[in-house]
Amino acid sequence: MQLHINTYGSYLHVKEKMFEIRVPQDGKMKPNHLAAHKIKTIIMATGTALSTDAVKLAIMHNVDIVFVEQYGDPIGRVWHSKLGSTTKIRKEQLAASMNEVGVKWIKYWIMNKLDNQLNFLKDLKKHRSQHHTFIDEKVERLQNLNISIQALEGTRVIEIADTLRGLEGTAGRLYFEALSYLLAKEYRFNGRSNRPAQDAFNAFLNYAYGMLYGKIERTLIIAGLDPYVGFLHRDDYNQLSFVYDFIEPYRIHAESVVFRLFSAKKVNQAHTNIITNGYSLNQEGKQLLVTAFNKYVEEDTIRYRGRNQTRSNALQMDAHTFANSLINPPQEEVL
């Protein structure tokens, strides 16, 4: 299970080969014990403490410790320093980031993302007959953007990067405009915003993306890929980050969960705090989102490659497929 440590002043350490979390309560520290092998991930917010022995116990049991800041963005993680797989994958990944293999994949991921966006809109259309024309128009424009992406040609990602980012950005704007329009009036939002979010919807979405980001990073490491050798995206520190490339087709998971929480009116004012210049998710909001997100990703199953899988398993399979395609290029075109 996942352990979320959010309470200010909590302390995670080891007692009798188990994790002990001490949480301040009524002026005292209340201890809770958990067997190490039951834990998969420990997520620690800022303002909490950790002992080196806890880090050691986590490493021994393949538990990853993720540090997140207030809005849910992961700022770092503790994971054993072994590669997930062979170094050959990383070498090939580096080569792919600079040749036409990279172009092929980045187009594939982004087209996949757009497909997910327009399929989600089509799905929402089914129960919203009054908005048919509005949704149809957005869907058509997304389809056109997808055709434009399909048509892009280059031998290196850098040659098509600017155009690709532009098309992707336009798609994102259209898509979020549509999502906002389909929400009840009090929940509507004005485009994407973060650090801080300008509205509750963005506060939820940012936190969900943060969780997804952490999950993708772990998935990539397990598949033997380097999370920092990106094809298209740069992160805040001006490094190429592969996580942002690979995450694209899966952003829909975060979006569906958040949208459904809002459209089912599960969210209310008790879930967010108003902070300077915006909104932030509070403890109650985090619990609502994390529980819904984990159920969707780790518990509910989808039909995938002929089997019933959790979305999380499907994601790991995709990462392995990609890694394998780098070291064993497919004989015939699969993309």
Place this chain on the structure above:
Amino acid sequence: MIAWVMYDIQENKPRTKVAKLCKQAGLYRVQKSVFLGTLTAHEKDTLELQIEEEIDEDTDSVYIFPMSKKELRETVLIGQAFDKKLVTDEVRELFY
């Protein structure tokens, strides 16, 4: 499998030790000398061997009862009840 561990142990030291072993195996304490939780077959064997080493087989008794999910659903709980979802590993996240 879902397993119940119950014990009656005379001496304090082995009793404390057995309780600790149960917790380390990932079982939850439902009463003073009763533990419950999900174990793999391998974990059950390990726990069995560990407990065997601690107790005095002439005076003490320890039971490890496996139970099916179906039976757990039919279990009657009166008073201070344990969290069924927690002991069946259905809880995916804990918040502190």
